[in-house]
Amino acid sequence: MSLLGRLLIAGAGATAARYALRETRTSPFGPALDRTNFRGRTVSLSAGPALAVGAAGAGAFGASGASAGGAALVAGLGAGAIGLYDDVVGARPEQKAAKGFAGHLAALREGRVTAGLLKIVGVGAAGLGAAALLATDPGVAGHRRRQRQGSLARGVDVLLGAGVIAGTANLLNLLDLRPGRALKSGLLLGAPLARGPQGGIAAGAAGAAAGLLPADLGEEVMLGDSGANALGAVLGVALAARTGPLGRAGLLAVLAGLTVASEKVSFTQVIQRTPGLRELDALGRRAD
Numbered sequence: 490m491s492l493l494g495r496l497l498i499a500g501a502g503a504t505a506a507r508y509a510l511r512e513t514r515t516s517p518f519g520p521a522l523d524r525t526n527f528r529g530r531t532v533s534l535s536a537g538p539a540l541a542v543g544a545a546g547a548g549a550f551g552a553s554g555a556s557a558g559g560a561a562l563v564a565g566l567g568a569g570a571i572g573l574y575d576d577v578v579g580a581r582p583e584q585k586a587a588k589g590f591a592g593h594l595a596a597l598r599e600g601r602v603t604a605g606l607l608k609i610v611g612v613g614a615a616g617l618g619a620a621a622l623l624a625t626d627p628g629v630a631g632h633r634r635r636q637r638q639g640s641l642a643r644g645v646d647v648l649l650g651a652g653v654i655a656g657t658a659n660l661l662n663l664l665d666l667r668p669g670r671a672l673k674s675g676l677l678l679g680a681p682l683a684r685g686p687q688g689g690i691a692a693g694a695a696g697a698a699a700g701l702l703p704a705d706l707g708e709e710v711m712l713g714d715s716g717a718n719a720l721g722a723v724l725g726v727a728l729a730a731r732t733g734p735l736g737r738a739g740l741l742a743v744l745a746g747l748t749v750a751s752e753k754v755s756f757t758q759v760i761q762r763t764p765g766l767r768e769l770d771a772l773g774r775r776a777d
Contacts (some may be wrong), residue, residue, distance in 0.1 A: 490551070490553070490686075490688060490689050494551075494689065495551070495683050495688055495689060495692040496692075498547055498550060498551035498689050498692040498693045498696065499547070499683075499692045499693065499695055499696030499699070500696060501546075501547045501550060501693065501696065502543050502544060502546075502547030502548070502692070502693040502694065502695070502696030502697035502698075502699075502700065503543070503696045503697060503699055503700030504543075504700065505542060505543040505546050505547055505697065505700075506539050506540055506542065506543025506544070506696075506697035506698075506700040506701050507539075507543075507700045507701065509538065509539035509542040509543055510535055510536055510539035510701060510704065510710065513535035513538055513539055514533055514535045514710075519533065519535060521577070522534040522535050522537075522576075522577075524711065524713075526668070526708060526711055527666070527667070528708070530708050532708055532709060532710055532711045533709070533710045533711070534573075534576050534710070534711055534712075534713040534715065535710055536701050536704065536705060536710035536711060536712050536713075536716050537569065537572060537573055537576060537711075537712050537713040537714070537715025537716035537717075537719070538569060538573055538715055538716075539701065539716070540569070540697055540698065540701055540712060540715075540716035540719055540720055541565055541566055541568070541569025541570070541572075541573075541715055541716060541719035541720075542566075542569075543693075543696075543697030543700065543701075544565050544693060544694040544697040544698070544719055544720050544723045545561055545562050545564070545565025545566045545569070545719065545723055546562070546565075546693070547692075547693025547694070547696055547697055548561035548562075548565060548689070548690040548691070548692075548693035548694050548723045548726070548727075549561040549562045549565075549690075549693070550689070550693060551688075551689020551690055551692050551693045552628075552687065552689055552690050553626075553628035553686050553687055553689065554626045554627060554628045554629075555626075556622045556623065556625045556626035556629075557622070557623060557626040557628060557629060557687060557690065557726070557730055559619075559622045560618075560619035560620070560622040560623045560626070560726050560730075561619070561690050561693070561723050561726050563615055563618045563619045563622060564615050564616060564618075564619035564654050564658075564722035564723055564725065564726045565694075565719045565720075565722055565723040565726075566719070567611065567612070567614070567615025567618065567619075567722070568611075568612045568615050568616075568658045568718040568719045568721070568722035569715045569716070569718060569719035569722075570611075570715075571607065571608050571611030571612055571615070571718070572608060572612070572662075572713065572714035572715035572716070572717070572718035572719065573713070573714070573715035574604060574607065574608070574611075575604045575605060575607070575608040575714045575715075576713040576714050576715055578604040579603070579604035579605055579608075579714075608714060608718075612655050612658050612659070612718055612722065613651065613655045615654070615655070615722060616650075616651040616652070616653075616654035616655035616658070616722065616725065617647070617648075617651040619650075619651070619654050619722070619725075619726050619729075620647045620648070620649075620650030620651040620653075620654060620729060621647050623650055623726065623729055623730055624643060624646065624647050624650070626730075628686050628687065628730075629687065629730045629731075642734075645734065646733075646734050646737070649734055649737035649738055649741055650729040650737055652737070652741040652744070652745075653725050653728055653729045653732075653737050653740045653741055653744065654722055654725035654726055654728075654729055655722070655725070656725065656740075656741060656744030656745065656748065657678075657721040657722065657724055657725030657728060657744060658717075658718040658719070658720075658721035658722040658725060659718070659721065659744070659748060660721055660744055660747055660748070661674060661675060661717045661718065661720050661721030661724070662714055662717040662718050662721065663747075663748070663751045663756060664717070664756060665711075665712050665713075665714075665716075665717040666756070666757055667757065667770065667774070668705050668706050668707075668708050668711070668774050668775070669702060669705050669706040669770075669772075669773060669774055670760075670770055671712055671716070671717045671720065672698045672699075672701060672702045672705055672712070672720070673702070673769065673770070673772075675694065675695065675698040675720045675721070675724060676695050676698050676699060676702075678691075678724050679691040679692070679694050679695030679698065679724055679727070680695060682724065682727045682728065682731070683695060685731055686730075686731070687727055687730040687731055688727075690723065690726055690727040690730065691723075691724060691727035693723070694720055694723040694724050694727070697720070698720055701716075702773075703773075706773045706774050706775070707775060708775055728740060
């Protein structure tokens with residue numbers, strides 16, 4: 490795909506996301522998505538489903554084949570839908586006690602199935618479905634080699650792809666603690682991924698992120714789990730589409746390490762203590 494083609498896909502993603510945001514905010518369901526952010530301002534979670542629609546739709550349109558396009562749709566819309574469920578149900582008082590992966594597992598041992606645990610399972614299932622679709626697309630890296638492999642090797646490759654997609658979705662969600670942070674992270678990841686045979690997928694996701702960035706920085710809206718998971722999942726499809734088993738295993742190791750670290754270390758504190766990251770994180774954000 491040419492540079493002009495990628496720019497057009499990015500523009501389509503931005504337009505779709507902004508249109509979906511307007512329609513969601515003005516719908517009868519819109520008021521139910523109002524939340525209070527970290528500074529006590531009332532914001533709308535409508536950016537979540539808007540980003541899911543924009544990133545998944547434009548990413549699918551920019552894919553090089555039908556299977557890769559289907560993977561972007563399954564990952565983005567699936568992760569966005571289960572994330573929206575967690576945004577709505579997980580906000581209930583009885584759900585808030587369980588925090589992090591360890592907290593959800595502890596609740597399960599007590600016989601309680603939390604919205605957060607369902608989100609983990611749902612995002613994983615969306616990643617698995619997307620990775621299975623990628624395995625059938627001739628335009629995905631290593632397709633010919635996969636065709637020569639046995640069923641066990643192909644199954645492991647699909648599982649690794651699913652891990653990359655779900656892990657990237659989770660990473661973007663972990664970063665969504667301040668206005669604009671997850672979207673900036675998505676843009677930083679999506680820009681280099683927009684090059685190559687499957688660059689249209691990342692271009693669509695990055696365009697949708699750029700389209701919603703001003704409203705997020707202005708604290709009019711927030712992504713919630715729906716938007717952050719959807720953006721990460723579509724970018725995870727772009728990552729998985731350009732890597733073979735070794736590359737996927739390496740990416741999965743990095744993503745798993747960051748997830749474990751998030752249970753022990755505050756990413757916000759790390760960013761605030763790191764020159765360059767601190768300024769980039771605050772760029773365009775409203776003053777305290």
